Amino acid sequence: MNDTPGRRHPIAPADPRTRGYSEPQVAALLAEVCERGRKFGLIWPSATTDGVVDGRVLVRFGNAPTSTVLNLLSLLLDHERADGPWEP
Numbered sequence: 001m002n003d004t005p006g007r008r009h010p011i012a013p014a015d016p017r018t019r020g021y022s023e024p025q026v027a028a029l030l031a032e033v034c035e036r037g038r039k040f041g042l043i044w045p046s047a048t049t050d051g052v053v054d055g056r057v058l059v060r061f062g063n064a065p066t067s068t069v070l071n072l073l074s075l076l077l078d079h080e081r082a083d084g085p086w087e088p
Contacts, residue, residue: 008074013065018056021066023049026057029069036076 011018021029030047037043050060057066 008078010071010074011067013056013067015067018066018070021057023052023057026059026066026069029066029073030059033069033073033076036080037072040076042072 026049030044030049033042034044034047046060048060050058052058058064059066059069
């Protein structure tokens, strides 16, 4: 695990906090990941929510759990905070 100050530990797929996200909230997070990730070549034009299983919203890029979106967004935000906005 990374104990560097300012760095977060990844959210596990079964983390109970992910149950608090609705499909519209996850869709908004996906839009933010797509917007921030585009400058790094992370493009998911078909990424969308894919229903709810066991109280957790699934994401359609390999039926990923909400935690995957949160972890990707966290990495992108950490990079922006550490290095400033990336310019192509």
